[in-house]
Amino acid sequence: MKKIIICLIVLLLFLGYTPYNELNSLAVVDTLGLDFTDNKYTLYLNVINDDNKVYTITGNSLGEVFLKARNIDNKKTYYKHLEVVIFNTNILNNTTLNFFKDEFTSIDYLVLATEDKVNDLFQLYHKRRDYKSFIKKEKEMSGSIINTTFKDLLSSSLDDVKDGFIPLISYKENLISKGIFIPSKNISLNEEIARASFLLNDKIDSFNTKIKLNNKSYEASLYNLKTNTKYKDNTINIKITGNIDSPDSNDLTELKKESIKMLENDIEELLNSEKDNKYNISNTINHIYLQTRKLDYDTYKNTKLSIDINLLEKEKNNYD
Incomplete structure (x- = not known):
């Protein structure tokens, strides 16, 4: 019986189970935004177990900004439930993509790009369901956007023939599809x-x-x-x-x-x-x-x- 219990505990940990008391000590992030303005990196984190509150962290480099974001309000930042990442197109370069490849390899998540200020976007839309429901609806209606994960982007970047792309979004009264962005060529294509x-x-x-x-x-x-x-x-x-x-x-x-x-x-x-x-x-x-x-x-x-x-x-x- 003892062996069975140990196996169950190991299985739960392997599947990402987090005990309730441990969860209270974590800042669980489901949506992440990244921008680069005035020579500063700005990170936006939507914390789902804090009433979907958005935290903003700035730094001089990607390493610095994520180092500062290790703890939020004395809670350890937890990315295992990360589902959506929004990049400003001005930050979509090899440095950024390699950083995410090195630091976020154990999880997969949807990626989106925007030419708007991520700060303005996050003031209106910062929950994962905002973006996931938008993609689902827009794909069914207009066919101008599809689910694209970071692993999809990496797979394309490793292909000798194919270039990777990220769906491009914007907003007016609502989220709208603007086409796709190709990081390797810094090119935007319409919907x-x-x-x-x-x-x-x-x-x-x-x-x-x-x-x-x-x-x-x-x-x-x-x-x-x-x-x-x-x-x-x-x-x-x-x-x-x-x-x-x-x-x-x-x-x-x-x-x-x-x-x-x-x-x-x-x-x-x-x-x-x-x-x-x-x-x-x-x-x-x-x-x-x-x-x-x-x-x-x-x-x-x-x-x-x-x-x-x-x-x-x-x-x-x-x-x-």
Whole structure:
């Protein structure tokens, strides 16, 4: 029996169980924000067992600011429940990413970037559920954002072909998606281009969008989306199939035309940006890499592009 009890205790500790009396001596952080202004690093910590109070710590370096944050109100800062980290884009460099890789390797968490002041953002949104519910809703509605963890970012940075990205957010009356930020190139892409990259990587299979026809705006729902990309005879061939519906219009003919044109323009803009700035998030260049075994942006820049998009109306399928 004694051995069983010891095993249970070890298992609970391994799973991250924290006794209640120990929890009272901890400042449990679920959301973290990091900014760099006036040559100072500023750390924002949302402490969930202190009525979601936000603590602000400043320092001259990342090491100093996290050293100062070791204890909050005589409580040890506890990061095992960290779920969301928001970086200002001006701090997203190798120094920052390497620091987080070294200091926060045992946990995984969602990462977001913003061009706004993190202080202003945290005054309105500082709880993990603020961001997690926003990402879930925005992915389902617009397809312009997806869950991206720090480990996802690290995995991409270690890839010889692929570049990592972080979802970019802002706020007005509410949180809004602004696209994605690519740290390795210090480039921001808007939400339409971000959605095109998600579509080409099969990260989304549906989204809603607004289409203008005759000075009126209609909502179009695109779903069951599937993408296939091939490289042959110096041509990138992209084929997209799916369905389209609209709660605003019974005549989908023009909506389909405009939706297809929108997707084509977004994909072309994404690939042209990749060619000009030599980065890869669409994975299109991978198809060249598989044949040449090198990251050949000169070949990529001179490739032709063929896009074939087939959207069928509701209750039809691609085999009718």
